Amino acid sequence: xxxxxxxxxxxxxxxxxxxxxxxxxxxxxxxxxGEHVCIxxxxxxxxxxxxxxxxxxxxxxxREGSCISILGRARWDIFELRSMLGIVSPxxxxxxxxxxxxxxxxxxxxxxxTRIFPHHHPDPKHLALxxxxxxxxxxxxxxxxxxxxxxSGEAKRTLIARALVHKPATLLFDEPSNALDIGAQLQLRExxxxxxxxxxxxxxxxxxxxxxxxxxxxxxxxxxxxxLADGPKSAVITExxxxxxxxxxxxxxxxxxxxxxx
Numbered sequence: 001x002x003x004x005x006x007x008x009x010x011x012x013x014x015x016x017x018x019x020x021x022x023x024x025x026x027x028x029x030x031x032x033x034g035e036h037v038c039i040x041x042x043x044x045x046x047x048x049x050x051x052x053x054x055x056x057x058x059x060x061x062x063r064e065g066s067c068i069s070i071l072g073r074a075r076w077d078i079f080e081l082r083s084m085l086g087i088v089s090p091x092x093x094x095x096x097x098x099x100x101x102x103x104x105x106x107x108x109x110x111x112x113x114t115r116i117f118p119h120h121h122p123d124p125k126h127l128a129l130x131x132x133x134x135x136x137x138x139x140x141x142x143x144x145x146x147x148x149x150x151x152s153g154e155a156k157r158t159l160i161a162r163a164l165v166h167k168p169a170t171l172l173f174d175e176p177s178n179a180l181d182i183g184a185q186l187q188l189r190e191x192x193x194x195x196x197x198x199x200x201x202x203x204x205x206x207x208x209x210x211x212x213x214x215x216x217x218x219x220x221x222x223x224x225x226x227x228l229a230d231g232p233k234s235a236v237i238t239e240x241x242x243x244x245x246x247x248x249x250x251x252x253x254x255x256x257x258x259x260x261x262x
Contacts, residue, residue, distance in 0.1 A: 008033045008170050008201065010069045014060040016049055016225075023049040024060070025225040033071070033169050034201040038212045038233075041222035042246055047205040050222070051089065051174045056081060082112045086163030086200075088156070089174035102142035102150070102158045106130040109162040133161045137191065153184025160191060170201035177211055189213055189258075209242070214257030221245050 009031040016024040024046045031037055041047050052058040053068070056078050060068055070076060071084060092114060100108075100115035107122045107130050108115050116122065122130075134140045139157050147155055156176065163171055173192070177185045189211065196202050196215035204211065212219070212233070219236040221228040223245050229236045237259060239252045250261045 006032055007069070007072055008035070008203070009054060010067075011053075011060075012068070013063075013066045014053070014068055015063070015066065016046075016053055016058050016060050018049060018058070023058075023225050024053065027225075027227060029220070029227065029230070031203065032201075034199070035218060036196050036202045036213075036216045037218045037220065038204045038206065038216045039220045039222055040206060040209065040212070040245070042207055045207075045223045046225040047207070047222055048089075048174055049225075051087075051172055051205055054172065055085065055087060079112050083110075083166055084168055086160075086166075086168040086171040087174070088159050088163050088171065088176055090178050091174075092159055092162075099146045099148060101144050101146055102134065102139065102154075102161075103130055103144065105147060105158050106133055106161045106165050109165040129165050129167075130161075133165045134158075136164070137161050151184070152179050152181070153187055156180060156184065156188060157191065160195075164195075168200075170203060171195060173202065173204045173206075175206055176204070177206070177208060185211075209237070209252075209259045209261050212237075212259060 007030065009029065011027050011029040014024060014027045015022060039047055039050065049058055053060065054070060056076060060066060070081060104116045107126055110122065110126050111120050134143055137157050137160060139154065139161065142150060142154055142158055147158065176188055180188060192202065193213050193215055196213060204216065216233055219233040220230045221236060221241060228245060229241055239250060242252060242261065243250050253260045253262060
């Protein structure tokens with residue numbers, strides 16, 4: 001595993017624009033490496049922009065008093081940074097719906113791409129790690145199957161293998177259950193729990209309360225580009241706060257460490 005500093009993310013007075021719209025407004029946030037954190041909020045609330053800011057797809061406004069560091073550094077070569085983070089996002093899944101095989105997709109994690117192109121030359125170590133990671137997630141049988149022929153759950157597990165193949169210390173999940181049926185959602189939750197228990201840090205970004213696995217210790221509520229609450233899950237996840245977050249009266253239930261709204 002890569003040697004990394006204590007802080008995954010440090011934002012001070014960060015504002016990010018998407019076109020002429022403020023997507024993140026004067027955000028202050030610190031997340032340590034190894035933490036299990038969920039960022040919860042409605043669609044359009046700034047969650048994906050935050051992920052893209054971490055991965056350097058979006059950049060904050062330059063202004064006095066504003067600063068951002070990822071893994072202890074303010075400046076990064078994008079490809080080096082992405083080799084230290086495991087990213088699972090709907091954007092990647094859309095880009096992988098080709099004839100690329102499961103093995104190709106996992107190997108592409110070494111090259112910050114979504115498949116193996118002619119100029120990529122995986123070495124024997126890469127191949128061994130891809131095989132090991134596919135087996136770790138119980139999908140070795142998908143190595144030679146085209147992503148276009150996989151179920152949505154199989155494709156999502158292949159993307160998780162891609163994110164894990166270079167042995168990052170933190171996984172970033174952006175709306176991971178999108179397009180998954182109930183069975184695949186339950187499998188995804190169990191996979192996330194196993195990864196959390198293995199010592200990996202997990203940053204989950206979602207609008208589904210039901211995705212918050214019991215191992216998530218910290219919850220951040222994000223709406224309209226602003227942090228409404230940040231703290232221990234037990235203190236933050238209340239009916240009053242969630243009603244305010246989603247703009248509708250909700251009731252909160254709990255079972256076996258999971259929460260649900262109704």
